[in-house]
Amino acid sequence: MEVSIAMIKCASVTGALLLQIIRLIIPLQLPVLR
DSSP: OHHHHHHHHHHHHHHHHHHHHHHHHHHHHHHHHO
16 A cells, blocks of 8 residues: 555656646747747
């Protein structure tokens, strides 16, 4: 149980960081694509 909970927490944290990074990168890439 403890191991699975820890893995879920790590996955949620990494997912949130990836979403923030993507939100920062997409606006920078849009002008290049256009």
